[in-house]
Amino acid sequence: MENFNVDTLVIGGGIAGMQAALDLADQGFQTALVDHEPTIGGKMITLSKVFPTLDCCSCITTPKMSSVAHHPNIQLLTYCDLQSIQESDSGFRVAIVQKPRYVDAHKCTGCRKCEYECPILIPNPYDRGLGAYHAIRVPFSTAVPQTAVLDMDNCILCGKCEKVCPTQAVTFTQKPETFEVQTRTIVLASGFELTPLEAKKEYGGGLLHNVIDPLMMERFLAPTGPYGRVLRPGDGKEPTSIAYVQCAGSRDQSLGVEYCSRVCCMYAIKQAMLISGALPMAEITIYYMDIRTFGKGYEQFYQNAQAMGVEFIRGKVAAIHEDDQQNPVVKVELTEDGRVVERTHDLVVLSLGMVPSPGSAGILELPLGDDKFISVPAPNARPCHTTRPGIFVTGTAMGPMDIVDSIISASSAAAATSAYIRAHQNGQASPKPQEEAVYA
Amino acid sequence: MSDEQVSNVSRGEMLKSLREMHAASVEQTQALLREQKQMQQSICQIIRETPKTVPEIAAEIGKPSHEVLWYIAAFKKYGIVVETGKCGDYPLYQRAKETQA
Ligand SMILES: Cc1cc2nc3c(=O)[nH]c(=O)nc-3n(C[C@H](O)[C@H](O)[C@H](O)COP(=O)(O)OP(=O)(O)OC[C@H]3O[C@@H](n4cnc5c(N)ncnc54)[C@H](O)[C@@H]3O)c2cc1C
Numbered sequence: 001m002e003n004f005n006v007d008t009l010v011i012g013g014g015i016a017g018m019q020a021a022l023d024l025a026d027q028g029f030q031t032a033l034v035d036h037e038p039t040i041g042g043k044m045i046t047l048s049k050v051f052p053t054l055d056c057c058s059c060i061t062t063p064k065m066s067s068v069a070h071h072p073n074i075q076l077l078t079y080c081d082l083q084s085i086q087e088s089d090s091g092f093r094v095a096i097v098q099k100p101r102y103v104d105a106h107k108c109t110g111c112r113k114c115e116y117e118c119p120i121l122i123p124n125p126y127d128r129g130l131g132a133y134h135a136i137r138v139p140f141s142t143a144v145p146q147t148a149v150l151d152m153d154n155c156i157l158c159g160k161c162e163k164v165c166p167t168q169a170v171t172f173t174q175k176p177e178t179f180e181v182q183t184r185t186i187v188l189a190s191g192f193e194l195t196p197l198e199a200k201k202e203y204g205g206g207l208l209h210n211v212i213d214p215l216m217m218e219r220f221l222a223p224t225g226p227y228g229r230v231l232r233p234g235d236g237k238e239p240t241s242i243a244y245v246q247c248a249g250s251r252d253q254s255l256g257v258e259y260c261s262r263v264c265c266m267y268a269i270k271q272a273m274l275i276s277g278a279l280p281m282a283e284i285t286i287y288y289m290d291i292r293t294f295g296k297g298y299e300q301f302y303q304n305a306q307a308m309g310v311e312f313i314r315g316k317v318a319a320i321h322e323d324d325q326q327n328p329v330v331k332v333e334l335t336e337d338g339r340v341v342e343r344t345h346d347l348v349v350l351s352l353g354m355v356p357s358p359g360s361a362g363i364l365e366l367p368l369g370d371d372k373f374i375s376v377p378a379p380n381a382r383p384c385h386t387t388r389p390g391i392f393v394t395g396t397a398m399g400p401m402d403i404v405d406s407i408i409s410a411s412s413a414a415a416a417t418s419a420y421i422r423a424h425q426n427g428q429a430s431p432k433p434q435e436e437a438v439y440a
Numbered sequence: 441m442s443d444e445q446v447s448n449v450s451r452g453e454m455l456k457s458l459r460e461m462h463a464a465s466v467e468q469t470q471a472l473l474r475e476q477k478q479m480q481q482s483i484c485q486i487i488r489e490t491p492k493t494v495p496e497i498a499a500e501i502g503k504p505s506h507e508v509l510w511y512i513a514a515f516k517k518y519g520i521v522v523e524t525g526k527c528g529d530y531p532l533y534q535r536a537k538e539t540q541a
Pocket of ligand 1: 189
């Protein structure tokens with residue numbers, strides 16, 4: 001890979017990064033989009049449907065991924081790690097490592113013949129490990145780019161994939177390649193991760209097979225999911241009683257996650273409605289402290305779920321254990337009368353919170369806020385400006401938010417980036433960001 | 441030797457030297473492959489004639505049901521196994537070729 005110059009480098013190809021890149025590229029700015037995964041799409045491409053409209057998620061995300069890949073002003077860099085960043089007269093010099101795919105990306109047509117020939121099965125991270133794919137594979141059917149990637153750590157080098165490849169694209173000798181991108185600006189859109197499933201030991205996550213995280217349930221509800229339907233992972237039973245435990249990874253001092261993750265109430269309600277459609281006989285219970293439906297149309301969505309028969313129980317879940325049929329038993333203190341009761345379900349979903357993706361903040365030398373997300377010193381006046389001029393932040397890299405807000409924030413970051421580039425083209429210096437007082 | 445034979449020899453040597461270079465992970469993965477082949481054989485044998493649920497398969501081969509489900513999901517994805525109906529709350533699975541024949 002040759003070194004090259006761009007106006008802006010977007011880090012992260014989730015919905016926020018893709019939107020920021022498209023907005024900037026549409027204005028004529030040369031843009032590079034880098035993601036450390038072999039495909040763009042972020043978390044959104046793994047979701048089933050979106051609240052509050054219940055539109056198919058893939059139907060919204062896939063065309064965006066394709067627009068990014070085909071845009072004449074966007075250079076897409078997948079399966080790449082940021083190595084270092086240096087400030088230069090004209091912006092930043094960013095060293096990037098192209099990780100070896102062991103497949104020549106120019107030759108690979110995405111036919112997947114290698115994948116069908118490969119003998120090794122490994123857990124598929126896009127299905128949260130509950131499904132499998134082969135050691136060489138195209139990550140999923142709508143991945144962008146449609147290029148295979150080989151996991152050398154799980155390869156026996158039998159050579160079957162190389163033999164069957166019609167374009168001789170498999171290259172076992174590929175090495176990591178470092179190249180530099182000279183950019184005037186950077187937009188950081190590195191997204192979020194869920195709080196760990198096993199963080200609250202008393203809930204049994206990671207230990208009890210039928211206590212799962214909400215992205216697993218998204219995959220069960222998606223037609224491309226690991227089972228093609230909703231089954232519990234412990235034994236393949238179609239669940240008839242499903243419970244959600246709200247605030248299982250947020251608003252919790254013991255986890256160091258004191259903030260509300262903003263999307264958990266809504267995704268739990270959404271999933272409950274989708275399960276009602278998929279399994280009409282199933283009973284669905286949501287254990288909650290308070291329901292936060294802050295967005296446009298969200299309160300109505302909540303009311304619709306109640307009308308559909310989803311049971312909302314106000315209380316604090318103290319613990320979850322398993323009976324001898326692998327059924328999770330939820331021990332809950334009811335807010336209404338203070339009673340502690342135990343209720344048995346087939347499957348429990350822990351509504352985990354959002355924490356920032358690790359990695360890029362350190363390389364970019366950006367300070368973090370108390371919540372560990374990227375610090376934004378003037379959130380009201382300049383919501384996407386970081387402490388470093390020329391570096392902007394967007395989407396869930398700056399804090400928990402839903403897709404609508406991620407897109408708005410991406411367009412806002414693109415506008416700020418564009419203004420910054422134009423001001424510098426005209427020789428104007430941008431004012432230094434002033435810190436706003438935050439009243440706790 | 442023809443050009444093709446020459447390239448086959450050098451390809452074989454290249455793979456051999458790469459296997460030496462990645463000896464530790466290759467050895468580990470070979471063990472995994474043996475385990476996976478064994479599992480595939482056992483599962484497919486049990487559901488060749490009669491469709492079964494995950495707990496039934498698990499009980500017959502003496503493996504945990506969550507592990508069996510992982511394999512069933514993988515085999516279903518790659519067309520080795522098909523779903524053929526339900527028994528109570530559990531889907532039934534059968535070896536694909538037998539059903540299609
Ligand atoms: C279970 C669940 C269901 C949800 N359902 C809905 C819904 O129905 N409706 C809704 O509005 N919202 C929903 N959300 C919220 C939604 O998922 C997020 O708002 C959205 O995905 C955020 O997008 P993002 O681009 O900020 O982050 P991400 O989707 O996390 O994307 C970040 C990208 O950056 C890449 N990246 C990370 N670090 C680096 C690095 N160091 N270098 C290079 N690349 C990097 C990642 O690979 C990824 O591609 C849901 C969330 C959850 C957990």
